[in-house]
Amino acid sequence: MTTLSIKDLHVSVETETGAKEILKGLTLDINSTETHAIMGPNGSGKSTLAYALAGHPRYEVTSGSVTLGGEDVLEMTVDERAKAGLFLAMQYPVEVPGVTVTNFLRTAKTAVDGEAPKLRTWTKELSASMKNLRMDPDFASRSVNEGFSGGEKKRHEILQMQMLKPQFAVLDETDSGLDVDALRVVSEGVNAAKENSDLGVLLITHYTRILQYVRPDHVHVLVNGRVAESGGPELADRLESEGYDRFLVEA
């Protein structure tokens, strides 16, 4: 088991009027066996956390630390983060015209592991994962994200996660825009990935709906760039009935 440890993280973004601090001292420890949900109102900094962990150049970490198994994540390049076992499914993944899903996944897996996966087992695993995610086999030969529907993008994210087998996955609004059936399939995909191996999940979401399918061990409410409250799954249930008003008034 390893720990992703975020300590007093401050992150700024460059805007037209200068640097704006979005994360204002965020602290969080996630074990590779746990699922943590980060919830919060729009604009509270949830995606900023995901981008900062991903090493997006627009998001500057001004202070604080992020370590994975004691290693300094902030010193790592984007590639090194993936090799270290961090998986970031982005809210709006880019199109990669001309690169098929199969080739994209295999290239990514080879980069992360430092060697190409054995073709036979890889192919088997890929089709099994796709089947479980209720994906059409033809999907594998389509160009990455080109003309993908919202639901296909999300399934593709989970497929990537299952094939890359990271130690930690940060899923930013994987639930947004999904109908109930797709949400269930995607959630089952997350649960399956956790069953097969150690996988710490940081599930970022505005809505409590996905938490009925992927039960978190810990729930954190992010308000104005800080964790305003942490608790167990009951905190999500409370947010479901009360919303974020209580936190917004305090902020």
Ligand code: ADP
């Ligand atoms: P959330 O994901 O919780 O809705 P975000 O992290 O997307 O929140 O945004 C937090 C705040 O930071 C918002 O006020 C948003 O407008 C601002 N912000 C985020 N990214 C940028 C950016 N690239 N440029 C300017 N402002 C940004």
Ligand code: MG
């Ligand atoms: Mg948002």
Ligand code: MG
């Ligand atoms: Mg967001």
